[in-house]
Amino acid sequence: MVRPLVYLCVCLVVSTTVLHKTAVALSYEGVTDALIKRVTGQREKLAVISTDHNDVMNHSKYHNYTEMMEMLRTVERRNPDLMTLRELPNRTYEERAVKMVELHGNSSQAGDPPKPAVVIEAGIHAREWISPAVNLWVVDALIQGYRKGDPNITAMLDNSDWYIIPVTNPDGYEFSHKEDRMWRKNRRDIRWYCKGVDLNRNFDVEFSTTDVSNRCWEEIYPGDQPFSEPESFNVKYLVENLQHRLVAYVSVHSYSQVILIPWGYSTDLPKPPNFNETLRIGREMASAMEVRHGKVYRTGQAPDVLGYASSGTSEDWVMKAVPGIFAVGIELRPAAFGNFTFEAFELEEEQIVPTAEEYFDGLVAMAKELQLI
Numbered sequence: 001m002v003r004p005l006v007y008l009c010v011c012l013v014v015s016t017t018v019l020h021k022t023a024v025a026l027s028y029e030g031v032t033d034a035l036i037k038r039v040t041g042q043r044e045k046l047a048v049i050s051t052d053h054n055d056v057m058n059h060s061k062y063h064n065y066t067e068m069m070e071m072l073r074t075v076e077r078r079n080p081d082l083m084t085l086r087e088l089p090n091r092t093y094e095e096r097a098v099k100m101v102e103l104h105g106n107s108s109q110a111g112d113p114p115k116p117a118v119v120i121e122a123g124i125h126a127r128e129w130i131s132p133a134v135n136l137w138v139v140d141a142l143i144q145g146y147r148k149g150d151p152n153i154t155a156m157l158d159n160s161d162w163y164i165i166p167v168t169n170p171d172g173y174e175f176s177h178k179e180d181r182m183w184r185k186n187r188r189d190i191r192w193y194c195k196g197v198d199l200n201r202n203f204d205v206e207f208s209t210t211d212v213s214n215r216c217w218e219e220i221y222p223g224d225q226p227f228s229e230p231e232s233f234n235v236k237y238l239v240e241n242l243q244h245r246l247v248a249y250v251s252v253h254s255y256s257q258v259i260l261i262p263w264g265y266s267t268d269l270p271k272p273p274n275f276n277e278t279l280r281i282g283r284e285m286a287s288a289m290e291v292r293h294g295k296v297y298r299t300g301q302a303p304d305v306l307g308y309a310s311s312g313t314s315e316d317w318v319m320k321a322v323p324g325i326f327a328v329g330i331e332l333r334p335a336a337f338g339n340f341t342f343e344a345f346e347l348e349e350e351q352i353v354p355t356a357e358e359y360f361d362g363l364v365a366m367a368k369e370l371q372l373i
């Protein structure tokens with residue numbers, strides 16, 4: 001059966017490059033004052049970070065890959081001290097470059113320990129458009145928040161480096177814009193009658209054991225071996241390069257409103273050694289997310305919160321490859337209520353900003369729990 005759930009994969013990666021900073025403070029135009037809203041109860045909403053610089057990005061729309069990359073290049077040009085747009089090593093099957101946003105606050109001084117790194121992997125499943133969209137908003141919010149001196153954001157970017165892959169699977173994403181809105185996989189030619197590998201079944205953890213199909217026309221075809229695909233290979237490359245300073249990895253999907261704690265392939269086998277801590281932080285994220293707009297996100301292992309196990313997923317592989325790390329998947333809006341509809345992948349454009357706001361609050365809560373703030 002086709003599993004139509006969207007996973008949010010936010011990958012936090014630590015870079016080995018020397019950070020640089022120019023003295024020039026460039027800022028976005030049209031920044032408005034942050035709005036602090038209070039809610040009754042124990043938690044306080046975080047400030048709303050304004051992102052209304054419509055000359056660069058319109059967050060009320062879904063954009064194609066070319067448009068997104070152009071917008072990011074503009075933001076990079078205006079903020080060379082905070083942001084670097086990098087290219088991951090392997091081009092896709094259709095020869096697209098896979099770009100990654102690297103965000104960094106103040107530079108390290110000689111002799112400082114390397115900064116912790118956070119990797120966010122988004123858009124690995126083509127049709128889950130909300131995943132790239134909210135991460136574009138997050139890039140915007142982090143840069144504008146830093147410029148305005150928001151204390152949480154300043155601490156996040158000064159204390160850690162953020163690596164965000166907004167569209168991990170650009171071939172599939174473009175195909176979902178042009179041809180088939182419900183496309184999920186990449187676009188590799190497998191046989192004359194079928195294309196595409198499910199990239200989030202292609203990681204080297206319990207490869208091809210659960211929730212996969214060896215029929216290449218199916219949506220959960222995992223490929224013939226782990227990391228056979230340039231897109232998953234890129235993630236492996238990044239994680240391995242950052243592993244000595246990687247503290248968090250987030251894979252961002254849709255839909256179901258859940259936070260997925262490894263292992264996703266089984267609840268019967270021994271859990272990761274840091275399972276309790278991962279679950280605790282996941283719940284903190286979910287509770288911060290709920291405060292913003294009242295949307296409830298459940299937290300747990302996939303078989304419990306989604307109703308099925310899946311093998312070869314990125315967050316499971318990162319948890320295995322970098323033991324002790326905080327690695328989770330996030331499934332964004334809408335909630336699933338135990339039933340599946342294709343329509344649910346087509347989240348209305350009006351929901352991009354509210355979804356991004358709650359997701360961002362989850363990331364701030366995570367950063368706080370990991371002592372990056």
Ligand SMILES: *[C@@H]1O[C@H](CO)[C@@H](O)[C@H](O)[C@H]1NC(C)=O
Nearest residue numbers: 044045046047150151152368
């Ligand atoms: C920073 O985060 C804390 C708690 O996570 C929150 O109470 C505070 O309002 C935040 N500050 C801003 C300016 O958002």
Ligand SMILES: *[C@@H]1O[C@H](CO)[C@@H](O)[C@H](O)[C@H]1NC(C)=O
Nearest residue numbers: 054055058059060061062349
């Ligand atoms: C942004 O996109 C929305 C939805 O398509 C549109 O209504 C709005 O006018 C756009 N804003 C700008 C400033 O272009």
Ligand SMILES: *[C@@H]1O[C@H](CO)[C@@H](O)[C@H](O)[C@H]1NC(C)=O
Nearest residue numbers: 063064065066067174177178
């Ligand atoms: C992307 O969208 C823009 C604006 O709608 C359009 O002009 C352009 O042709 C699209 N690019 C591709 C590759 O589809």
Ligand SMILES: *[C@@H]1O[C@H](CO)[C@@H](O)[C@H](O)[C@H]1NC(C)=O
Nearest residue numbers: 106107108109154155158159
């Ligand atoms: C960078 O910022 C952090 C926190 O904002 C501060 O503790 C640290 O001293 C700063 N480092 C440099 C080199 O400015």
Ligand SMILES: *[C@@H]1O[C@H](CO)[C@@H](O)[C@H](O)[C@H]1NC(C)=O
Nearest residue numbers: 089090227228229230231233
């Ligand atoms: C990725 O690129 C490396 C170096 O060119 C190559 O050896 C490897 O086969 C590529 N992997 C995939 C899955 O495309």
Ligand SMILES: *[C@@H]1O[C@H](CO)[C@@H](O)[C@H](O)[C@H]1NC(C)=O
Nearest residue numbers: 271272273274275276277279
């Ligand atoms: C994790 O929590 C469970 C249930 O609260 C507990 O039984 C178990 O001992 C804890 N594991 C570790 C390693 O602390």
Ligand SMILES: *[C@@H]1O[C@H](CO)[C@@H](O)[C@H](O)[C@H]1NC(C)=O
Nearest residue numbers: 335336337338339340341344
């Ligand atoms: C299935 O989803 C619809 C909304 O799309 C909801 O109204 C309905 O209650 C759900 N069914 C179950 C069994 O949860």
